[in-house]
Amino acid sequence: MVKLLHSEACSSIWFSLAGDVRIGDIAIPEGVVVLPVEKVAAQVSLAPGSELAGIRFQPAIGYGLICQHFGRPTVLNRDPRQLPGLIPLFSRLKTCCNNVSRVSTMQSWAENNFRLTRLIPGALQQALDCIRDDAEPGSLTQHLEISQRHVERLFKHWMEMTPKQYQRILRVKRAINYIREHGQVNLAEVAHQFGFSDQAHMTREFRTIARITPGQV
Structure with missing residues (x-):
């Protein structure tokens, strides 16, 4: 499956759960992956058997939560201070049997961990x-x-x-x-x-x- 990820000046966190996932020619390894701010559209390819979940942030919100920019898709080896529990969330998503349970799991985590105070100036x-x-x-x-x-x-x-x-x-x-x-x-x-x-x-x-x-x- 090949999809076009349109640019909306957003940033994202992806949970690459299984299979061969690529953005253009860049292979996305399994794990919690932070994507750069979207400035141009990118082609996303998912091979058969791939499993992918993610959270997309409105403009500037991703930096407000992570306090760091990334120039390319980057695997997080530890939780950002402002987003505790990302790595355990990845492990829970791996055990989910369908997309409905994955969405419910991510929503529950977001409700418990996202700060509701103003994130950007x-x-x-x-x-x-x-x-x-x-x-x-x-x-x-x-x-x-x-x-x-x-x-x-x-x-x-x-x-x-x-x-x-x-x-x-x-x-x-x-x-x-x-x-x-x-x-x-x-x-x-x-x-x-x-x-x-x-x-x-x-x-x-x-x-x-x-x-x-x-x-x-």
Whole structure:
């Protein structure tokens, strides 16, 4: 089975339970694996008999929980201080007999171990919300009580990207969801609706970030 893992500026923890799992050409070993922040789409391959579970975090949340960025899929040999019980969770997931019990096991662990207090700086959350509400990355200081330079530093530290890069990822994601929902659509109109300069610009962004064209959605 081959699936496309779309970029959403998220990060993930995977539990590679059995079999041959790959992201592109990178083999994912058995264990608890932290994935980098998603900046472009990646092809995930699962050979017959593979078993995989995972938790996907919203932008910046993964760093807020683990306090470390990873440049490539990395096996955790010990629990991060902020996430106790990951390694024992992996062992419990290995004993689960189906996906329903795996989801229930992960949900129970998350309810008991995720801190419910604010994980990321308020200014960063406000900046993320502003971009989701279609504010231009260069005009965020109009909505926040911090400088543009400080906004850039927050994005770099917590998400390893610029506000503009996050906007590009979000724009492509929204366009993909719209095309999927509405089926046969006029791509030139979609490009205009989601803020691309024209259809050719949208196609280039799709190829760069989603690794597909709008017609392949």
